[in-house]
Amino acid sequence: DGGITQSPKYLFRKEGQNVTLSCEQNLNHDAMYWYRQDPGQGLRLIYYSQIVNDFQKGDIAEGYSVSREKKESFPLTVTSAQKNPTAFYLCASSQTAARDTQYFGPGTRLTVL
Amino acid sequence: AQKVTQAQTEISVVEKEDVTLDCVYETRDTTYYLFWYKQPPSGELVFLIRRNSFDEQNEISGRYSWNFQKSTSSFNFTITASQVVDSAVYFCALSEAQGGSEKLVFGKGTKLTVNP
Numbered sequence: 001d002g003g004i005t006q007s008p009k010y011l012f013r014k015e016g017q018n019v020t021l022s023c024e025q026n027l028n029h030d031a032m033y034w035y036r037q038d039p040g041q042g043l044r045l046i047y048y049s050q051i052v053n054d055f056q057k058g059d060i061a062e063g064y065s066v067s068r069e070k071k072e073s074f075p076l077t078v079t080s081a082q083k084n085p086t087a088f089y090l091c092a093s094s095q096t097a098a099r100d101t102q103y104f105g106p107g108t109r110l111t112v113l
Numbered sequence: 114a115q116k117v118t119q120a121q122t123e124i125s126v127v128e129k130e131d132v133t134l135d136c137v138y139e140t141r142d143t144t145y146y147l148f149w150y151k152q153p154p155s156g157e158l159v160f161l162i163r164r165n166s167f168d169e170q171n172e173i174s175g176r177y178s179w180n181f182q183k184s185t186s187s188f189n190f191t192i193t194a195s196q197v198v199d200s201a202v203y204f205c206a207l208s209e210a211q212g213g214s215e216k217l218v219f220g221k222g223t224k225l226t227v228n229p
Binding site: 033040041042043044045048058088090092097098099101102103104105106107109 | 117156157158160163215216220221
């Protein structure tokens with residue numbers, strides 16, 4: 001089945017630790033995105049990548065880092081510099097640009113203890 | 114800057130009622146795209162519809178229908194004869210090009226509860 005997978009589904013982290021969230025897609029999409037969702041809020045863009053080996057900051061990139069070494073993979077690292085990392089993280093992909101339909105993974109819920 | 118407003122934070126209806134979810138957007142571009150997504154309790158966003166700014170035809174898909182009106186910058190979503198399975202958070206989103214890069218901006222969502 002074609003789709004987007006994210007792992008793990010739930011993640012717990014101690015303060016001061018970096019943690020990496022996985023996102024893989026087999027839709028052959030060029031563009032991939034990371035969003036953060038807080039309770040009662042819409043989605044906010046963290047980072048996006050329109051092509052391999054290239055990515056841009058979104059609206060709330062501080063405290064996060066990404067890489068795009070392969071077309072199908074776009075991991076997100078939440079660093080210790082992110083002051084309030086507890087949230088629901090969603091990965092998405094689209095054929096090319098944001099005007100194309102974005103398809104979402106199941107999400108990772110990160111909790112900082 | 115683009116902006117999407119979903120003024121209804123929560124709506125509660127009884128099964129079989131019709132319900133309309135409002136979406137108002139702001140943009141300076143003449144070319145833009147509007148989307149609706151459904152987020153059930155499981156958390157994954159499910160794509161419902163994509164509409165470009167040049168196509169003002171209303172669309173119907175089963176019990177779902179969308180009313181796009183450029184004159185009022187609105188893209189409202191109606192569920193006819195609602196069912197319990199329609200209970201979810203619904204997001205409206207807008208895509209436009211900003212400085213050569215394209216971004217999707219989401220409204221804050223409307224939580225719909227359909228009671229049996």
